[in-house]
Amino acid sequence: xxxxxxxxxxxxxxxxxxxxxxxxxxxxxxxxxxxxxxxxxxxxxxxxxxxxxxxxxxxxxxxxxxxxxxxxxxxxxxxxxxxxxxxxxxxxxxxxxxxxxxxxxxxxxxxxxx
Amino acid sequence: xxxxxxxxxxxxxxxxxxxxxxxxxxxxxxxxxxxxxxxxxxxxxxxxxxxxxxxxxxxxxxxxxxxxxxxxxxxxxxxxxxxxxxxxxxxxxxxxxxxxxxxxxxx
Numbered sequence: 342x343x344x345x346x347x348x349x350x351x352x353x354x355x356x357x358x359x360x361x362x363x364x365x366x367x368x369x370x371x372x373x374x375x376x377x378x379x380x381x382x383x384x385x386x387x388x389x390x391x392x393x394x395x396x397x398x399x400x401x402x403x404x405x406x407x408x409x410x411x412x413x414x415x416x417x418x419x420x421x422x423x424x425x426x427x428x429x430x431x432x433x434x435x436x437x438x439x440x441x442x443x444x445x446x447x448x449x450x451x452x453x454x455x
Numbered sequence: 456x457x458x459x460x461x462x463x464x465x466x467x468x469x470x471x472x473x474x475x476x477x478x479x480x481x482x483x484x485x486x487x488x489x490x491x492x493x494x495x496x497x498x499x500x501x502x503x504x505x506x507x508x509x510x511x512x513x514x515x516x517x518x519x520x521x522x523x524x525x526x527x528x529x530x531x532x533x534x535x536x537x538x539x540x541x542x543x544x545x546x547x548x549x550x551x552x553x554x555x556x557x558x559x560x561x562x
Contacts, residue, residue: 384554431497442547446497
């Protein structure tokens, strides 16, 4: 069955520090993968999506970046965090392992920047 | 980007009551999805509607896609505390999400 693991689950970082959030997908191959950010109790903002290894599309220009070094690995990074980077980060892949637009989400990573 | 507007933003009701939440856009969608999210977890897909006028039922949840495929509604009959959560609609273009409706069902 399909699973999406996100690590770490919770992170508290000072302003100006680097960031690395990891997303690992199991149970599917060549999936489209997505990074979303969610403000408290609100909708999801699409940050990046990837259709394959090394292929990244950015939706919102900011100090975040993404990489896809392996088919089932999607990483969200920053060199210097801002207060506004705080939020709940969600990685998503295709529901049922098929790229139809229906999404299956990981457990999320909560980032607090102080 | 297709904008999805959800209403109301918050909804608090007593157990056993009915509720309806709405998802509207000025754009036509080829399909529309509904997700439910509990605090601290990722959203979970409830349903996808594809055909204008389509009605889908999932136990006590009824989803309707507007005839013009610009809007959708979610109706919950006899709500239970377990229905509490953030309900999100999403469109297929860049997988855009609405801001969501926070539903609280009081026991």
